[in-house]
């Protein structure tokens with residue numbers, strides 16, 4: 001296979017930015033080389049303009065030949081909202097990444113397709129070699145630790161200068177401030193960046209995560225709590241589905257909010273296509289008819305954005321009305337479906353079945369009720385519900401895309417309940 005080398009189209013912009021930030025090319029390469037010793041290549045690859053990146057000793061000297069030098073090392077993409085797990089390699093020479101390529105272990109074929117990365121994955125070198133990357137600890141010049149209002153100078157936030165400090169000083173400040181703040185205000189006063197637990201902060205008694213009510217906040221937490229899976233591995237939804245290759249056994253595949261050829265490049269789309277060739281019926285629920293559905297879907301169900309909860313609750317009504325649910329499974333493995341299977345201390349009237357039937361609020365959540373909200377015709381809702389309940393095995397997918405709206409978590413709850 002021809003190597004797919006990336007040469008960065010914007011290296012002039014990078015060079016200008018380096019100049020702006022006071023970095024010489026030589027010093028830039030020096031720290032970048034240090035970064036490149038990190039073993040996970042997701043942390044060391046970026047778009048390397050090859051001739052410009054090689055340290056030739058002079059900005060005007062010609063680039064040395066790179067072929068047959070260095071060592072090709074595999075790397076993985078990390079935290080790109082993508083779990084395609086493509087295979088990428090970087091050519092590492094003198095501690096620096098000088099070239100990247102994707103999977104060429106075997107000739108590309110239908111039986112053994114190459115797991116090629118996309119340009120986004122092959123541009124990871126920008127993360128390492130970007131001139132704006134922080135390389136050492138820095139502190140706001142007019143801020144002092146200790147909590148003394150006279151030394152915080154909060155009015156300078158966003159305007160103050162930054163000064164470089166040593167790692168020892170940085171670690172001392174962090175340790176002392178955490179100790180001081182937890183002692184004075186409790187662990188609730190420690191707010192960590194991001195969604196996932198931080199083991200160090202957890203060991204100190206806990207912290208608060210930054211998490212909104214939609215997207216990951218609407219998807220990860222409801223899905224984790226409803227299925228019993230905690231996402232300790234750090235990737236949302238990682239354990240919520242069967243193995244990707246199990247899709248090949250499905251006779252029905254429902255993609256709620258998915259656009260696999262757009263947002264999950266690489267191998268997943270191939271698996272869906274193979275499942276289709278094996279006869280699986282593929283249904284896409286999406287506000288727009290996208291490229292992924294165009295390639296694989298047998299049926300497209302257009303829906304108003306962020307109304308998936310209503311659609312799935314309408315499906316639940318049809319399933320309950322026609323006794324299509326697997327009652328033995330529900331009785332054995334779930335809580336909350338009906339009044340006889342509630343968790344301890346819960347009000348029996350809060351069960352899902354009576355909510356759907358409108359037993360207490362007088363509002364049956366019929367397909368007609370759902371249609372008013374989501375815009376899908378009642379007969380289409382009934383047909384979808386019948387398919388999901390009767391075509392087995394079925395693979396029903398949704399994602400955080402559908403929870404990116406007001407009360408987005410409702411979509412996740414409705415999806416997992418119907419699943």
Ligand code: SF4
Nearest residue numbers: 077082086117118121
């Ligand atoms: S599709 Fe792109 S971003 Fe995702 S794993 Fe593959 S190379 Fe990385």
